[in-house]
Every structure is written in C-alpha cells, then in structure tokens.
Amino acid sequence: xxxxxxxxxxxxxxxxxxxxxxxxxxxxxxxxxxxxxxxxxxxxxxxxxxxxxxxxxxxxxxxxxxxxxxxxxxxxxxxxxxxxxxxxxxxxxxxxxxxxxxxxxxxxxxxxxxxxxxxxxxxxxxxxxxxxxxxxxxxxxxxxxxxxxxxxxxxxxxxxxxxxxxxxxxxxxxxxxxxxxxxxxxxxxxxxxxxxxxxxxxxxxxxxxxxxxxxxxxxxxxxxxxxxxxxxxxxxxxxxxxxxxxxxxxxxxxxxxxxxxxxxxxxxxxxxxxxxxx
Amino acid sequence: xxxxxxxxxxxxxxxxxxxxxxxxxxxxxxxxxxxxxxxxxxxxxxxxxxxxxxxxxxxxxxxxxxxxxxxxxxxxxxxxxxxxxxxxxxxxxxxxxxxxxxxxxxxxxxxxxxxxxxxxxxxxxxxxxxxxxxxxxxxxxxxxxxxxxxxxxxxxxxxxxxxxxxxxxxxxxxxxxxxxxxxxxxxxxxxxxxxxxxxxxxxxxxxxxxx
Amino acid sequence: xxxxxxxxxxxxxxxxxxxxxxxxxxxxxxxxxxxxxxxxxxxxxxxxxxxxxxxxxxxxxxxxxxxxxxxxxxxxxxxxxxxxxxxxxxxxxxxxxxxxxxxxxxxxxxxxxxxxxxxxxxxxxxxxxxxxxxxxxxxxxxxxxxxxxxxxxxxxxxxxxxxxxxxxxxxxxxxxxxxxxxxxxxxxxxxxxxx
Numbered sequence: 001x002x003x004x005x006x007x008x009x010x011x012x013x014x015x016x017x018x019x020x021x022x023x024x025x026x027x028x029x030x031x032x033x034x035x036x037x038x039x040x041x042x043x044x045x046x047x048x049x050x051x052x053x054x055x056x057x058x059x060x061x062x063x064x065x066x067x068x069x070x071x072x073x074x075x076x077x078x079x080x081x082x083x084x085x086x087x088x089x090x091x092x093x094x095x096x097x098x099x100x101x102x103x104x105x106x107x108x109x110x111x112x113x114x115x116x117x118x119x120x121x122x123x124x125x126x127x128x129x130x131x132x133x134x135x136x137x138x139x140x141x142x143x144x145x146x147x148x149x150x151x152x153x154x155x156x157x158x159x160x161x162x163x164x165x166x167x168x169x170x171x172x173x174x175x176x177x178x179x180x181x182x183x184x185x186x187x188x189x190x191x192x193x194x195x196x197x198x199x200x201x202x203x204x205x206x207x208x209x210x211x212x213x214x215x216x217x218x219x220x221x222x223x224x225x226x227x228x229x230x231x232x233x234x235x236x237x238x239x240x241x242x243x244x245x246x247x248x249x250x251x252x253x254x255x256x257x258x259x260x261x262x263x264x265x266x267x268x269x270x271x272x273x274x275x276x277x278x
Numbered sequence: 279x280x281x282x283x284x285x286x287x288x289x290x291x292x293x294x295x296x297x298x299x300x301x302x303x304x305x306x307x308x309x310x311x312x313x314x315x316x317x318x319x320x321x322x323x324x325x326x327x328x329x330x331x332x333x334x335x336x337x338x339x340x341x342x343x344x345x346x347x348x349x350x351x352x353x354x355x356x357x358x359x360x361x362x363x364x365x366x367x368x369x370x371x372x373x374x375x376x377x378x379x380x381x382x383x384x385x386x387x388x389x390x391x392x393x394x395x396x397x398x399x400x401x402x403x404x405x406x407x408x409x410x411x412x413x414x415x416x417x418x419x420x421x422x423x424x425x426x427x428x429x430x431x432x433x434x435x436x437x438x439x440x441x442x443x444x445x446x447x448x449x450x451x452x453x454x455x456x457x458x459x460x461x462x463x464x465x466x467x468x469x470x471x472x473x474x475x476x477x478x479x480x481x482x483x484x485x486x487x488x489x
Numbered sequence: 490x491x492x493x494x495x496x497x498x499x500x501x502x503x504x505x506x507x508x509x510x511x512x513x514x515x516x517x518x519x520x521x522x523x524x525x526x527x528x529x530x531x532x533x534x535x536x537x538x539x540x541x542x543x544x545x546x547x548x549x550x551x552x553x554x555x556x557x558x559x560x561x562x563x564x565x566x567x568x569x570x571x572x573x574x575x576x577x578x579x580x581x582x583x584x585x586x587x588x589x590x591x592x593x594x595x596x597x598x599x600x601x602x603x604x605x606x607x608x609x610x611x612x613x614x615x616x617x618x619x620x621x622x623x624x625x626x627x628x629x630x631x632x633x634x635x636x637x638x639x640x641x642x643x644x645x646x647x648x649x650x651x652x653x654x655x656x657x658x659x660x661x662x663x664x665x666x667x668x669x670x671x672x673x674x675x676x677x678x679x680x681x682x683x684x
Contacts, residue, residue, distance in 0.1 A: 110569075111476075216310040247537075
C-alpha cells in the first residue's frame with residue numbers, strides 16, 4: 001500500500017460555491033478547478049486532469065493514485081436530514097493539528113465556554129478508541145460530555161453522547177446526540193484541505209436532524225465554534241503535529257489523539273507532521 | 279431592536295457588545311454572510327443598498343453605519359457618548375480606518391478575500407502604533423480609556439478590530455498599553471465575547487469553579 | 490547570556506499573563522494574584538499551546554486550551570479533564586529566573602548569580618518595539634555592543650527579540666509624555682535608516 005500524502009482524497013471546494021474557474025493549493029502545489037455540477041474538473045499546475053469526486057457538498061480530488069474510494073458517510077443519504085454547507089475557514093496551522101483539535105472534547109469548557117462546555121463540568125470519562133485495520137479508520141465511542149448548549153437546537157444543558165471517526169488523515173466525522181431526536185445522531189464533519197504543511201482550508205459540513213432552525217443560524221453556530229478553535233490552532237508550538245511521544249503529554253482524555261498520531265505514523269502519513277522530536 | 283447580524287463580523291460585534299454593556303436587548307437575525315453572501319440578496323439590498331452588515335432596525339429607523347448604531351444605542355446613556363464630541367468623532371473615524379486595514383487583513387486570512395495584504399498589514403501596524411501612543415499618554419494622565427476614565431462608544435468602536443488583529447496575521451505582542459486597555463474592556467460588567475476574543479477566565483474565582 | 494529586561498513592571502498587572510521574547514525564545518510572563526512575577530517557556534507541555542494566552546487564578550497559571558493549571562514552580566497542579574488525578578511531577582512548564590528591579594522585569598535564560606544592572610533612578614515610561622536588530626539600534630546611540638544606552642535625560646534598556654527586532658524600554662527623568670514622543674521620533678529615524 002502506498003501511503004504518501006498524494007494518494008488520498010482531499011476537499012478543494014464547496015460544489016455550490018464554484019462560480020468561476022479558480023486556483024487553489026493542495027499539498028504545497030498549485031491546482032486549478034472549475035466547471036458545473038456533474039462536470040467539475042481539477043487540474044495540476046501542468047494542466048493535467050486530476051480525478052474528481054462530487055460528494056458531501058464538496059469537490060474532492062487527489063494528486064496521486066488513491067488506492068481506495070472516498071470514505072462513506074451513509075447517514076448523508078438519510079431522509080429528513082438537512083445537509084449544511086458551512087463554507088471554509090483558512091487557518092495557519094498543520095492540517096493534522098486541525099483534525100486533532102476536532103477530535104478533542106476536554107477543551108470545550110475553556111474554548112467554547114457556556115456553549116459546548118462549562119466549568120466545573122470538565123471531567124472526561126473513559127471512552128473506547130479502536131483502530132479498525134480493515135477499513136483503515138479510527139473510531140472513538142462511548143464519549144460523553146456535559147454541554148450547556150450542545151447545538152443550535154438545544155435549549156439547555158444536557159449530557160451529550162459522541163462518536164468520533166477519523167475517516168482519512170485529514171478528514172474526521174463526529175456523531176453527536178441530536179437534541180430534537182435523542183435516538184438519532186447528528187453528523188458533523190471536518191474536511192481539511194492541506195494547502196501547505198502549516199496552512200489549511202477547513203471545510204466543516206453537517207447532516208442534521210433539525211427542521212426548525214434557520215439555515216443561517218446553523219451555519220453561524222458552526223462557524224462560531226470553529227473560529228473559537230482557530231485562535232488556539234494558530235498558537236500551538238511547534239506548528240506541525242509531533243508524532244513521536246515525548247514532546248507533548250497526553251492523558252486518558254487524549255486517547256483519540258494518541259491513536260490518531262500512532263495511526264498517522266503507522267500509515268506513514270507525515271505531511272504536516274513533525275516526525276523527529278525537536 | 280433588530281440586528282441583522284453575522285457572528286464573525288467585527289462591525290456586528292461592536293453593536294452586540296454595546297447593546298450588552300448597556301443592557302439593551304437585541305433580536306438577532308443571523309445572515310449567511312459566508313459562504314452564501316446573503317447580505318447581497320435582493321431582500322437585503324432592498325433594506326441596505328450598500329449591501330453591508332450590520333443593519334439595525336428600530337421601528338421606522340434603518341441604520342446601516344455602525345457609528346450611527348452606537349450613537350443610537352446609547353442615546354439615553356449620555357456617559358457613553360463621552361464629554362468631547364470632537365474626540366469621539368476622531369476615534370469613530372479611526373475605527374473605520376482599523377476596519378479597512380486590520381479588518382481587511384482578517385477577511386483575507388480567514389475568508390480568502392482579495393486584498394493587498396502587505397499594504398493593509400502595514401497600514402494596520404501604523405494605526406496600532408498610533409493607538410498605542412495615545413493609550414500610553416492616557417495612562418500617563420491616569421486614564422484607562424481612549425477619551426477618559428470611563429469607556430465610551432469610541433472604545434467600543436475601536437476594540438473589535440484591534441482585538442482581532444491576530445486573526446489577520448498582525449501581532450498584538452508589541453503593544454503593552456493596548457493590552458491593558460483591551461483587558462479593561464473585557465473586564466466591564468456584561469462584556470460579551472466573540473470568536474477570536476476569549477473571555478477572561480480569571481474572572482471566575484476558583485471557589486465558583488469547584489462549587 | 491545575562492539578565493534581559495523584558496517588560497516594564499507597570500505593564501504586567503496582578504493576575505495577568507503576557508508574551509515576551511528573547512533572541513527567538515518565546516516566553517510567557519505572568520504575575521500572580523499576590524504580585525509574584527514569573528517567566529516560563531511559552532508552551533504548555535500538554536499540547537504546545539502558548540501559555541501567554543492563559544489565565545491566572547490565585548498563585549497559578551492555567552493554559553487557555555484545556556485549563557491545565559501550573560503552580561509557582563512550573564509543576565502541573567491540576568488537569569480539569571481528570572479532577573481526581575494528581576498530575577505526575579514530570580509534567581512541568583519550563584521556568585526561567587525572573588526578578589523585578591528598577592521598575593523593570595528581568596529574565597535570564599541561563600543560570601546567573603549576579604543581580605540585574607542598577608539603573609540611575611529614572612522613571613520607567615514605556616516599551617517600544619523597533620523593527621531593527623538590537624545592535625543597529627544600539628549603534629544609533631553610539632555603541633553597537635551596549636544593551637543599556639543613555640541619551641541626555643533618557644535611558645534605553647534594549648531587549649533583542651529576534652534577529653530583526655528589538656524592544657527599547659524607556660526610562661526618563663523628563664516629562665513622560667515628552668519621553669514617549671521622543672522615542673517615537675527616534676524609532677521613525679532608526680527604522681527609516683535601517684530600511
């Protein structure tokens with residue numbers, strides 16, 4: 001299996017937002033893209049066509065030869081879910097730091113205060129983390145956390161259940177209790193486009209059960225949450241994610257992060273990673 | 279009062295913050311500014327032909343300029359207007375300059391707006407140095423805020439884009455007087471935060487956190 | 490390396506943290522509720538977040554990211570995600586020697602046994618960043634090797650932040666506003682020459 005960063009799928013645009021051909025970057029190289037739904041194209045700097053996939057509201061490409069299809073999110077096809085294009089936010093950080101932060105709950109009381117968490121409800125109880133070798137994904141399950149306002153549709157504080165899934169090196173999916181439908185999971189994703197090793201375009205996307213909220217409120221809520229993270233992500237030292245243990249100090253609450261770093265190392269994904277401890 | 283609002287806009291935040299500080303309730307109507315550009319929709323252009331946010335509606339009044347909104351909000355709180363209208367005007371104008379420099383650098387860095395990024399950052403640094411010099415002189419005179427010892431709409435107008443400068447790649451590290459001024463604003467009763475401006479967690483006492 | 494002035498005492502209030510930099514080394518300066526000042530490496534051992542963004546409660550500094558709390562000796566005293574856990578002693582912020590003298594906060598990156606330089610009874614006015622290397626600023630005032638330069642009724646204590654920038658801490662016997670404007674004019678001249 002070839003695991004170089006080239007051979008993965010990456011989001012490069014929101015399908016609904018491609019008005020004119022444009023240039024962007026992927027893994028440090030210029031690419032161009034354009035077209036209309038069903039006819040999108042992406043080209044490298046020498047004009048060669050790159051493969052394209054139109055899925056989950058976004059246009060995906062790969063500069064290499066992906067050895068598997070884009071990961072599946074079956075919930076995206078559920079009847080009754082609202083699919084929310086959140087748009088992109090650019091962040092001066094490693095794409096891997098962005099994903100790792102998305103997998104983290106312990107920061108909620110301090111970074112998303114009174115929204116996703118609040119003191120004194122800071123405890124992270126033990127949860128399960130598993131690397132699924134067959135599909136090459138990481139799953140964290142049985143994650144619970146007290147949230148003062150878990151989503152736009154949540155009226156007050158509740159214990160929210162979560163599942164986290166690393167579906168690709170720069171893409172993660174979280175499943176959380178849907179406040180209007182406690183038996184169902186809302187799906188919130190973080191698709192990260194690595195522009196360079198220390199700069200990324202982050203494309204959150206959601207598939208929610210929420211019939212009442214205005215679309216603008218749903219988008220605003222998610223942008224607010226992600227922008228609260230941005231000032232953290234731009235101030236971590238080193239900027240690249242250290243894969244070797246020793247430089248940073250994980251605890252039990254960081255099991256997902258530990259598994260993520262171990263998995264990146266195992267599959268040889270080093271773009272945005274600091275492989276040798278400084 | 280109704281505020282057509284975008285959660286990441288520094289100008290919208292000026293109005294939300296001012297209203298919160300004086301206890302005036304606002305009905306917020308979130309717009310999908312990004313990625314949908316909803317502020318340029320026909321309905322919104324009918325309300326504000328300039329296609330900008332925020333827009334404040336109070337009865338028949340439709341305000342589209344944030345300095346007008348700040349004045350309107352505090353019309354029954356004269357202390358917030360400051361004692362010297364010339365000074366207040368000066369700083370409201372200065373705030374517009376900050377929006378054009380620091381604010382544009384931020385839109386460039388977050389939402390990929392086209393900008394002459396080196397130029398807007400240079401302009402931003404020049405303005406931050408002016409702000410730092412003024413606030414240093416205010417401190418020498420024993421004043422914590424831009425126009426005296428109490429905050430006014432001048433402070434509220436200048437605060438958001440200043441505090442959010444790092445979002446646009448402009449460091450606030452070199453400005454000790456700006457740092458203390460921002461801290462004083464963040465310490466005001468009923469201060470509210472926005473993404474990129476954290477609340478002061480130190481204001482929660484340890485006893486409250488373990489309660 | 491010897492003592493380096495990193496800030497004016499008056500610019501760091503009780504229960505407050507701020508960033509500083511010495512020759513490319515990033516620092517978190519913080520003052521406890523009781524007024525004790527500390528200089529630490531600007532990096533939380535947990536996830537590398539800058540501690541200068543953190544918050545002070547009592548005699549501790551907490552990281553803004555996950556609230557990990559550190560006591561005066563730099564040792565981690567609390568991990569909010571695990572309230573019942575006593576943090577292992579190995580989790581420790583990097584600490585540096587830090588003292589206050591003459592209205593300035595001084596930091597030494599290496600062990601020093603001497604006291605910081607004594608200044609001549611002038612009043613601290615302000616700290617100003619100059620986008621010019623320290624030795625060029627010092628040369629402008631007559632001695633490229635100096636870290637303390639005297640000019641009439643002013644004293645400048647220079648802090649090299651990195652290869653391209655330095656901070657001038659200004660002390661003066663003159664009217665502080667005059668001193669403040671004087672350093673602005675000096676900066677314009679120095680940066681103009683350097684450019």
